[in-house]
Amino acid sequence: xxILQSEKSKIEYIARINRVVDHIKNNIDSDLSLEKLSSIxxxxxxxxxxxxxxxxxxxxxxxxxxIRLEKSAFLLIYRPKExxxxxxxxxxFSSPSAYSRAFKSFYNLTPKQWRREKSNICQxxxxxxxxxxxxxxxxxxxxxxxxxxxxxxxWRINMKNNQSLQIEVREMPEINIAYIRHRxxxxxxxxxxxxxxxxxxxxxxxxxxxxxxxQTKAMxxxxxxxxxxxxxxxxxxxxCISIEKHTKVEGEVGKRIIQAGQYAVICLTDATLDECDQAxxxxxxxxxxxxxxxxxxxxxxxxxxxxxxxxxxxxHNVEMYLPVKPL
Numbered sequence: 150x151x152i153l154q155s156e157k158s159k160i161e162y163i164a165r166i167n168r169v170v171d172h173i174k175n176n177i178d179s180d181l182s183l184e185k186l187s188s189i190x191x192x193x194x195x196x197x198x199x200x201x202x203x204x205x206x207x208x209x210x211x212x213x214x215x216i217r218l219e220k221s222a223f224l225l226i227y228r229p230k231e232x233x234x235x236x237x238x239x240x241x242f243s244s245p246s247a248y249s250r251a252f253k254s255f256y257n258l259t260p261k262q263w264r265r266e267k268s269n270i271c272q273x274x275x276x277x278x279x280x281x282x283x284x285x286x287x288x289x290x291x292x293x294x295x296x297x298x299x300x301x302x303x304w305r306i307n308m309k310n311n312q313s314l315q316i317e318v319r320e321m322p323e324i325n326i327a328y329i330r331h332r333x334x335x336x337x338x339x340x341x342x343x344x345x346x347x348x349x350x351x352x353x354x355x356x357x358x359x360x361x362x363x364q365t366k367a368m369x370x371x372x373x374x375x376x377x378x379x380x381x382x383x384x385x386x387x388x389c390i391s392i393e394k395h396t397k398v399e400g401e402v403g404k405r406i407i408q409a410g411q412y413a414v415i416c417l418t419d420a421t422l423d424e425c426d427q428a429x430x431x432x433x434x435x436x437x438x439x440x441x442x443x444x445x446x447x448x449x450x451x452x453x454x455x456x457x458x459x460x461x462x463x464x465h466n467v468e469m470y471l472p473v474k475p476l
Contacts, residue, residue, distance in 0.1 A: 160400045165190040166204040167330055170212075170385075171405045174372060175447075177217055178241040183209075215383070217241045218255050221248070222378040225264040227437070227444045230476060233260045267377070291435055304440065306431050314428055316415055316436055318473060323409040326368065326389040327354065327398050334381030338422050343369070344458075346388040353402050354390055366391040370407065372448025389450075408447050408472070413440075415469040425451075425465060432471060445472035 169190045173181055186209065187197035201209045221240040224231060231239075237248035237260075252260050291306045296317075304316040329350045335342060347367070354360040373385025387403075398404040413436070415428050437443065454466040 162204055164401055167403045181213055219374055219378045223375050226267045304436055306435055314431055316413055319412055319414050321412050324407040325392050325394050327392045328387040328389040328403050330385055330387050332385050334384055350388055367453045368450050370448050370450040411473050412470040413473045418466050419464040441476050442473040443476045445474040447472045
């Protein structure tokens with residue numbers, strides 16, 4: 150089917166703005182000047198503001214502030230020992246006072262109020278019983294071992310279905326990826342949506358001989374906000390494949406890097422989507438608070454090891470990666 154010139158032009162505009170969005174998210178604490186961002190998009194700096202808004206629906210400055218605030222809101226919850234001042238600077242704000250004013254305007258709460266309120270909600274979600282009971286249950290259900298082969302620590306958590314969940318921390322290299330991006334609210338269990346996204350990506354990759362499992366990894370990257378801090382219309386999710394560094398992309402297929410670093414890793418075999426969800430919750434609610442780690446920068450992602458549609462029971466084999474750093 151022949152693509153109309155107007156559609157090709159629209160796809161090219163989206164691809165260029167996606168490059169800018171990726172750069173902002175990966176460099177949120179840096180100087181994001183108009184000259185730098187417009188050059189990444191390959192648009193004139195005199196028209197870049199208008200083009201960015203027409204494609205993304207947001208003013209560029211408002212977008213940068215929102216991304217910084219959403220990052221800080223997430224850190225306030227999941228880095229409870231980090232000072233609010235440090236979080237302000239880590240999120241790219243020039244001063245704690247400027248950060249507090251922007252945060253209060255956006256969330257209608259001060260950073261301190263947000264941290265206290267959201268931390269209480271997280272504790273209630275984790276276990277509605279008293280906190281002291283919750284802590285005693287956490288320590289009794291999560292144990293640390295030393296792997297006899299690697300001599301590295303692993304953690305085991307007893308899940309509700311009496312299965313054992315194993316978590317390890319790995320040092321991962323950077324991964325170059327090609328992606329198709331979905332913008333807006335979505336259901337992680339929406340099979341039709343993700344099949345459509347992956348089909349579109351593979352229809353680009355296969356004719357170019359870029360999809361060669363098992364060397365090629367098929368992934369979903371959740372790097373466009375978090376449901377606890379981002380409005381549904383501003384969420385994004387990317388379906389991706391790993392590629393060589395110098396691979397060229399075109400049209401709505403974007404290209405970026407998953408940063409190297411430490412990642413907490415869960416491996417699941419023959420799992421339902423509900424079991425995958427539970428594994429994420431166990432990692433955040435039970436493992437993180439006692440692990441000595443806190444969430445690191447960057448998005449979390451899933452490496453899909455099978456096509457569940459080809460599985461007799463439609464089950465998933467996945468590796469889940471959460472960036473972490475010492476507490």
